[in-house]
Amino acid sequence: MDTTRILDGKALAKTVQSRLRSQIEAALPQRNRPPGLAVIRVGDDPASAVYVRNKERACERVGIASFGQHFPATATAAEISAKIQELNDDERVDGILLQLPLPAHLDAVALLLQLDPDKDADGLHPINLGRLTRGEAGLRSCTPAGVMEVLKAYNIDPSGKNAVVVGRSILVGKPMALMLLEANATVTVAHSRTQNLADVVAAADIIVAAVGRPEMITADMVKPGAVVIDVGINRVGDGAGGYKLVGDVAFEEVFEKAAWITPVPGGIGPMTVAMLLKNTVEAYLR
Template identity: 70%
Template sequence: MQLELKAQVEALQPHIGRPPGLAVLMVGDNPASAAYVRNKERACARVGIASYGEHFAADTGQAELTQVIHRLNQDPNVDGILVQLPLPPHLNAEALLYEIAPKKDADGLHPINLGRLVRGEAGLRSCTPAGVMRLLTTYDVKLEGKQAVVLGRSILVGKPMALMLLEANATVTVAHSKTQNLAQLTQSADILVAAVGRPSYVTAEMVKSGAVVVDVGINRVEGPAGKARLVGDVDFANVEQKASLITPVPGGIGPMTVAMLLYNTVWSYSQGSKASYNS
């Protein structure tokens, strides 16, 4: 997919006269966030997107960040803006998200873009569920008429995921922490997407034979010798025996999320001055 985007950037650049630009705002010194930001910047470089990363001290205020976002909204070199989460507790991440111009909302999480998803209109899609959809298409997983179960109903993953599967004509059920008889529900799923944030929560008994299992979860657990390692929401070793397709953690949806961030940035770049997407 990165090669595809690189080719697209090379084709568009002579007409637009500049490369696409992505601004990632990071506040504080969370090492995991710093690693994610570096990863995004490297991925940008691979496809020819210019990074306009800005790093702020942990005590930076809401008003200063809001001003930065307003400046980037007006910057003609910047096509995508995102605020790396989590933010220090004194900052309101949602309020900052609302300040990003919808056409530069590289994460696809602004209410205008979520509204476009609900309405089935073209627009910037939330990166993680869009990455899941791209992976399912790449592996030629048929969704129409299939039973899809989404575990988790967050605005970041579960809800937009359910809408995207619905848009693809799957019959979708969304489960959450108050769902009863969860295993019975998941056993009916042809496509099971896990986004709960609980290590190895989905066991083989919960999965139908031949199901497609997508593991969105990223959980840091203590491994052998006390070393931290990342695991998903699915008990991979056992579910792998039953599933027809399964995504690994690490790998799988994490890299697809970054790929969709690049895709969104290039999409905004390609929309340029189109009036319909100028809000």
């Protein structure tokens, strides 16, 4: 396999982290404290536990202080609310992340609204999404920001290109479309209800798959020389009683046609964490 066409998010994330570490070291003498990131986790979702552990390790590597808080699944909205307020007021904390999904009895939207927008490390507060829509500076949604960082690092300029984003979630699809528009791409947002989805995707110079369906984007949907960014991460059985991680793109077959492609794992996942750290450091430096 010709690995020169793989967009290596894992390696790029290390580069970003090393850049952040230098910025923190340079700022420490004036600030007298490191940047701080607080991750609030509620319940015992195993995937969330792994994500949070990875985020805390990444913080350690770059010199960000962690202020993690783990609540039981029975925690009330009032308890989480009080913790958010406390972190909003804590001068040691520059970034706050509410780890989703939350237990069913909690309203994620209502809780996210309580975050100080300037400490919203995930870039999901309506004010930050509004800033993105208006093209103003602000904390950016981590996964799509990670995609843009990958394109930039590999000198893939979206300007004038046809970009198709498959998926319309507020986490990825919508902010992704806005960021590509900001980079002067012509953007189509496709989703599960799109008619002739295969034809829509086949017209794309840049495909961003963020739909949460294992290997949904197949080779017949990709034109030769397209750039394929796979944001999906799905657990599927490996036939031996275990599981493997696959993306939303059928990697092996699409690889043959794409000019560039991200792997799963090791593509956009590590970049999402790197952008979370970047948002925290940006808030700290401001």
